[in-house]
Amino acid sequence: MKKTDGMESIKGIGSKKATLLKQLGIETIEDFLLYFPFRYEDRATHVPLDEIRTEDKVFSSGRIVSFQTSRPKPKMTITKITVCSELGKEGVITIFNNPYLQKQYSVGDCIQFYGMCQIKGRKILFSSPEIEPFGKNVLMNYIYPIYPLVKGLSNHDMVNAMRTILQSLGELEEVFPESLLQKRSLAPFDFAVRNIHFPHSVSALKSARYRLIYQEFFMLQMHLLNLRNKDETARSFVLKELEQAKSFFDKIPFELTNAQKRVLQEMTEDLKQEKPMQRLVQGDVGSGKTVLAWYATYLTFLNGYQTVLMAPTEVLAKQHYEGAKKLFEGSGVRIVFLSGSISKKKKEEIYQGISDGDYDLVIGTHAVIQEGVHFSKLALAITDEQHRFGVKQRGKLSKQYEISPHILVMTATPIPRTLTLVLQGDLDISIIDELPKGRKQIETYAIEQKKAHMVYGQCIGELQKGRQLYIVCPLVKESEVLDLKSAEELYESLKTGVFSSFRVGLLHGKMKSSEKTEMMRQYQEHEIDVLVSTTVIEVGINVPNATVMIIEDAQRFGLSQLHQLRGRVGRGSDQSYCYLIYRGYDQVALKRMQVMTSTNDGFVIAEKDLEIRGPGEVLGVKQHGIPELKLADFTKHQKVMFASKEDIQELTDKRLVCSEQERKTLGDRVEETFQKKMEHLVMN
Numbered sequence: 001m002k003k004t005d006g007m008e009s010i011k012g013i014g015s016k017k018a019t020l021l022k023q024l025g026i027e028t029i030e031d032f033l034l035y036f037p038f039r040y041e042d043r044a045t046h047v048p049l050d051e052i053r054t055e056d057k058v059f060s061s062g063r064i065v066s067f068q069t070s071r072p073k074p075k076m077t078i079t080k081i082t083v084c085s086e087l088g089k090e091g092v093i094t095i096f097n098n099p100y101l102q103k104q105y106s107v108g109d110c111i112q113f114y115g116m117c118q119i120k121g122r123k124i125l126f127s128s129p130e131i132e133p134f135g136k137n138v139l140m141n142y143i144y145p146i147y148p149l150v151k152g153l154s155n156h157d158m159v160n161a162m163r164t165i166l167q168s169l170g171e172l173e174e175v176f177p178e179s180l181l182q183k184r185s186l187a188p189f190d191f192a193v194r195n196i197h198f199p200h201s202v203s204a205l206k207s208a209r210y211r212l213i214y215q216e217f218f219m220l221q222m223h224l225l226n227l228r229n230k231d232e233t234a235r236s237f238v239l240k241e242l243e244q245a246k247s248f249f250d251k252i253p254f255e256l257t258n259a260q261k262r263v264l265q266e267m268t269e270d271l272k273q274e275k276p277m278q279r280l281v282q283g284d285v286g287s288g289k290t291v292l293a294w295y296a297t298y299l300t301f302l303n304g305y306q307t308v309l310m311a312p313t314e315v316l317a318k319q320h321y322e323g324a325k326k327l328f329e330g331s332g333v334r335i336v337f338l339s340g341s342i343s344k345k346k347k348e349e350i351y352q353g354i355s356d357g358d359y360d361l362v363i364g365t366h367a368v369i370q371e372g373v374h375f376s377k378l379a380l381a382i383t384d385e386q387h388r389f390g391v392k393q394r395g396k397l398s399k400q401y402e403i404s405p406h407i408l409v410m411t412a413t414p415i416p417r418t419l420t421l422v423l424q425g426d427l428d429i430s431i432i433d434e435l436p437k438g439r440k441q442i443e444t445y446a447i448e449q450k451k452a453h454m455v456y457g458q459c460i461g462e463l464q465k466g467r468q469l470y471i472v473c474p475l476v477k478e479s480e481v482l483d484l485k486s487a488e489e490l491y492e493s494l495k496t497g498v499f500s501s502f503r504v505g506l507l508h509g510k511m512k513s514s515e516k517t518e519m520m521r522q523y524q525e526h527e528i529d530v531l532v533s534t535t536v537i538e539v540g541i542n543v544p545n546a547t548v549m550i551i552e553d554a555q556r557f558g559l560s561q562l563h564q565l566r567g568r569v570g571r572g573s574d575q576s577y578c579y580l581i582y583r584g585y586d587q588v589a590l591k592r593m594q595v596m597t598s599t600n601d602g603f604v605i606a607e608k609d610l611e612i613r614g615p616g617e618v619l620g621v622k623q624h625g626i627p628e629l630k631l632a633d634f635t636k637h638q639k640v641m642f643a644s645k646e647d648i649q650e651l652t653d654k655r656l657v658c659s660e661q662e663r664k665t666l667g668d669r670v671e672e673t674f675q676k677k678m679e680h681l682v683m684n
Helices: 015-022 029-033 153-166 178-183 190-195 202-231 241-252 256-270 288-302 314-327 344-356 392-399 415-424 449-464 487-495 511-523 559-566 589-597 602-613 617-624 640-654 661-681
Strands: 039-042 055-071 078-083 091-098 110-120 121-127 130-133 143-146 278-283 306-310 336-338 362-366 378-384 404-411 428-432 441-447 468-472 504-507 530-533 547-552 577-582
Touching: 029 153, 039 288, 055 091, 130 640, 143 153, 153 190, 178 640, 190 202, 202 640, 202 661, 256 288, 256 404, 256 428, 278 344, 288 306, 288 314, 288 378, 288 404, 306 314, 314 336, 314 362, 314 511, 336 344, 441 449, 441 589, 449 468, 449 547, 449 577, 487 530, 504 511, 547 559, 559 577, 559 589, 559 602, 577 589, 589 602
Parallel strands: 091 121, 278 404, 278 428, 306 362, 306 378, 336 362, 378 404, 441 577, 468 530, 468 547, 504 530, 547 577
Antiparallel strands: 039 143, 055 078, 055 110, 078 091, 110 121, 110 130
16 A cells, blocks of 8 residues: 555445545545644543443443333334443443444453433433444444545544544655654654544644644745745846835925835835745724835836736726826836636637737736737736735746746735735745824724614714715625625615715626726715625725725624725725624634724734634745644644744754754655645646
């Protein structure tokens, strides 16, 4: 048996179960070995019937005294098995719908069982426990692993298959140098894998978990360091910091904040180097990231090169396009917009113009990196909302040109500081942690659904002042399954009800691109007072006159998404408000409401989001080319993460001694761990 063998080769796993395992991401024996239990049951501690004192799940045993079978309903069979201990203590086991049990066991047989017990007078009652012959020890007498499952797969299937695999495989190859194992007192890899699945003891389980958590952090950070080292060999265009570029700021009607000036300096220094810039600029909503991107664009133009800007949605891309046209008017910068909705003939004309160097700035959606788009002298690539793009799109830009463009990545979704410690291996990070002068904190309130009508009444005052209002719903259409407000349903009721004297519009992702663009134009030019929308307005929409954001069914959204939505208001000098209308008393949802009403700081919110949801979901970590961590947790295991980071540095500096073979084995394993994931990202 080899680690690369498919799961069909395992006894008891046929093609049907192998297909189900694929849904869990398990295709090979190695995948299965690294599919860890999410909890364990203590079936190792045997408690005699005489010693059971509390009602809980327990592993016990006894000799069968009698069977009693009844059929209270046509399709129901109840079997009661009375057992007793050596000291005569009786237990009664109740089993439903298993009439064949009496054929498996006989009076006088010794059995062992595990399940929830109840104490009733002098008897101990068990309802539907797991049973096996005494001493068989397939289901009991050890710490029993519980795995995440899909319908059609039982935990017994997983346990039996894992036992078969571990019994068939020889000793698993160690990937860490001996010096590293000794420094951190790490359990060998073979011991860790075997004891994460079938722990010999609680202490063995702790030792196994520590080793595998450390290994996850180590491999991840080594992989990111390798990415960085590969980038070291790439070369880009050296952009001169021309005096003429300073005229750009004459067109900006405000003074840059100190944070913007600091980030601008970091960017400019990158652009002056032959090494390609790989910089992530993260800042809260409204902190002024885009103006820095336009300065870099202008500097690129003055040096005679091209820039491309990618946005995740056509609405946002169009907004960037309109903003750039106004800003660069009269500057000589030639701008073109490119998206999937443009006709084939027009696209081909644009492709030719890009290739001939007729355009200095190309703005669009994913269409700007599709086959057929080839820049003649691309020196700067900007992506907005980088967690929507990530490695695969940046990889396309970097790999198709001999001279790599500088990469500038922007996000208004602050990355938790604990995650930046890891992600720095891929990108340099700049933080704009200061809002422009005159911006006021958005007042945020969490309101129960039954009081929602009061919120709408209060909003009329803002509309009468000439302000505008957003209302966001989680669904486009009414659902028969989910008890949630839909955008269409709310739009119809509001335009004929409380807001009947105002202009109400509807925007959602299922509308045609031209319809969405027209609706946003009307809202931006204040031809509409109230915009009922889905989360299509989550990112980048800029209407300074909008001062109220109402989020219906706010309990359905994560913290980062709520913060993004709230950031659509508060973009002018007027006081703005956000109302989170929620229903139900789910503790996680209520915690989110509490966080949102207590702070406007996106970095604080990002940390809380990480605590509540975990790293697998926050910011689309997968988009960075990083597989979801299975055991390691950025918030709970920071000491382990720092330890692995320190050890990687010592191995790199050769302060930690290891042989060339050990170094090669480790390098090969890192490459092997991430290669399949990276290929999948780039291909898709």
